[in-house]
Amino acid sequence: LGALRPQLSSEDNVFVIDNGSAAGTRELVPRDFPTVTFIESTDNVGGAGGFSYGVDLALALGYQFAWLMDDDGEPAPDAYQALMDARAAAPGAPMWTSPPWSSHGTVEEARLGEHLTAAIEGTDTGTGVIPAVRATFVGLLVNLEHARRQPLPIADFFIWHDDSEYTARLTRHQPGVRVLDSRIIHPFKAEYVDFGERLRFDIRNRLWILRDRKLGAQWLRKEELRVIPRVIAKQAIKSKRKSLYLKSLTRGLREGLFTRPHLDQRG
Secondary structure: OOOOOHHHOOOOOOEOOOOOOOOOHHHHHHHOOOOOOOEOOOOOOOHHHHHHHHHHHHHHHHHHHHOOOOOOOEEEOOOOHHHHHHHHHHOOOOOEOOOOEEEEEOOHHHHHOOOOEEOOOOOOOOOOOOEEEOOOOOOEEEEEEHOOOOOOOOOOHHHOOOHHHHHHOOOOOOOOEEOOOOOOEEHHHHOHHHOOOHHHHHHHHHHHHHHHOOOOOHHHHHHHHHHHHHHHHHHHHOOOOOOHHHHHHHHHHHHHOOOOOOOOOOO
């Protein structure tokens, strides 16, 4: 929030969607950031639920755009202006995305540009903009005119792949824009290597995308068909707790094959 606020104009508003945090968030945000609108949930509905609610709220309040960001994403000082410049050049795009840069050190090192790697291939060199049909919610500027024609981000995903599904669906008829000059620092986490219990959500959500033509896009379903077996095999090797791996995999396969997510409409 400290990195975000100086970049915005007086016409921009910041909303924090809190998922029942027990880390003192409800006390810290109103005290340290009094201009931020704090919205509290009594239940943890996951990142997916928070983003779904946030987009719905932005639509209900009549905003034109919504910049979606993880709680641990930190925009570079000029990230917002780079997005605005790209939006002015391509005002009809369904989305403009800030590429995340993974941090492998301390927050201070990341701010100095140390120990960073591009989280998305092809964004580590060059400047300007390139077409994009997939993006993460780490730094995604959504054109809400396009979002009004779509179901919301799928809250039932809870975590993982809600962003790739939503952006693939958002760009079915027109690609978005990846703005290479707009960067978001995002910490690299241990669960990106060993998924642990999150393997359940990874497999389940991928299978949901694969099985339902209303979700994502055709290219994404083809990709999931290739990726799912690789994830299962790779996690069998990377997993430190094999019993947890088997439990999470079994649950993910069962839910992915025998259930389906709800497509929540705005409002």
